[in-house]
C-alpha cells in the first residue's frame with residue numbers, strides 16, 4: 001500500500017480550486033506513492049473557507065498559514081497565494097523541513113526568488129514550481145521531439161501569451177498592485193512562456209537585447225473593502241499591462257516574447273513557434289490537444305505542416321495513457337493533475353515524466369524576467385547570469 005503525505009494548501013480561489021482538484025484526482029488516475037491526503041487549506045476569508053474545505057474534501061481549514069506550514073502533521077506545502085506571500089511561506093515551510101510546491105512566478109521580486117532558492121538548498125525538502133504548461137501533453141511531447149533532434153539547430157523562437165481581461169473596467173485587483181504582484185502581465189504570463197521556451201528548446205536565454213514595458217491603464221477602480229468605499233474612488237495601477245522583449249538563446253538562435261492582458265479577442269492564447277534547420281513546431285493553448293509539426297524531408301511537393309493529436313497513450317504521448325482513449329481530449333485542469341502526479345513521484349524517489357522545475361530552475365526564469373525589465377527601463381541589452389544556487 002502506498003505511503004501517505006499530508007498536504008497543506010495556501011489559497012482557495014483560482015489556483016486553490018485547480019490544486020484542490022489535482023490533489024483529489026491524482027490518486028484516481030495515476031499510481032502514486034506517496035498518496036496525498038487533503039489535510040489543511042488556508043485562506044483569508046473565514047466565511048468562505050469552511051464551505052471551500054467541505055466542498056473539496058480538506059480535513060482542516062485555518063487563516064493562519066504559519067501554523068499550517070509548520071505543523072508536524074504536514075509533509076507537503078502547496079503555495080497558491082498572491083506572489084508577495086510566496087517567499088515568506090515557502091521559506092518557513094522549507095525551514096520546517098517540508099516539501100514545497102509553489103505557484104509561479106516563483107516570487108514577485110528577484111530578491112525574494114533568490115532567498116527562496118537559497119532556502120531550498122539548505123532544506124531536506126524538495127521544491128517544485130507550478131509551471132503547469134510543461135504538463136500539457138503537447139508541450140511535453142514538443143520537449144521530447146526537440147530533445148530527439150527533430151528540429152536540428154534552432155534559429156527562431158516566437159512566444160506570445162495574449163489575454164484580454166485587463167481592460168479599463170477591471171478594478172485594482174492584487175494583480176495590478178506592484179507591491180503584491182511584483183509585475184503585471186510580465187510575471188503572470190511571460191513567466192509561463194519563458195519557462196516553456198527554456199523547457200521545450202532545452203536552451204538557456206543568455207541575453208535580453210531590448211524590451212518594452214508599458215502600462216496603458218494607469219488608474220483602476222478601487223475594490224470595496226480593500227481600503228476603499230463604494231463609489232468612484234480610483235487607485236494607481238503599479239504594474240505593466242504588457243512587456244515585450246527580444247532575446248538571444250544559448251544555441252545561437254533569437255527569440256521574441258510578448259505578454260499582454262489587452263489583446264482584444266484573445267482569452268488565453270499561450271502560443272509558441274520554433275523554427276530549426278530541419279523542421280518547426282507550433283503550439284497554441286487554445287487548441288491544447290494539438291501540436292503542429294513541419295519536418296523537412298522527402299519530396300518538397302508533399303512537405304507541409306502536420307497536426308498531431310497528442311492524445312495517444314499507446315503511441316507514447318506523455319500523460320495520455322493515464323486519461324482517456326485517443327482523441328478523447330484533455331483540458332486545463334489535467335495539467336495540474338499531471339503535475340501533482342510528477343511531484344508525488346519525485347517525493348517518492350522516482351523520475352517525473354518530463355523535467356519538473358524546482359526553485360533553482362524557476363530562479364533562472366525570474367532572472368530573465370528581471371533582465372527584460374532592466375532592459376526596458378535602461379534602454380540597453382542585458383546579459384543574464386547563469387544560476388548561482390545549486391542543490392548538492
Ligand SMILES: NC(=O)c1ccc[n+]([C@@H]2O[C@H](COP(=O)([O-])OP(=O)(O)OC[C@H]3O[C@@H](n4cnc5c(N)ncnc54)[C@H](O)[C@@H]3O)[C@@H](O)[C@H]2O)c1
Nearest residue numbers: 011012013014015016042043044080081082083103104105
Ligand atoms: N499556473 C497557472 O496557470 C496560474 C494561473 C493563475 C494564477 N497563478 C498563480 O497562483 C497564485 C494565486 O493566484 P490566484 O489567481 O489563485 O489568486 P486568487 O486571488 O484567485 O486567490 C488567492 C488566494 O490566496 C489567499 N491568500 C492571500 N493572502 C493570503 C495569506 N496571507 N495567507 C493565506 N492565504 C492568503 C486568498 O484568501 C485567496 O484564497 C499567484 O502566484 C498566481 O501568479 C498561476
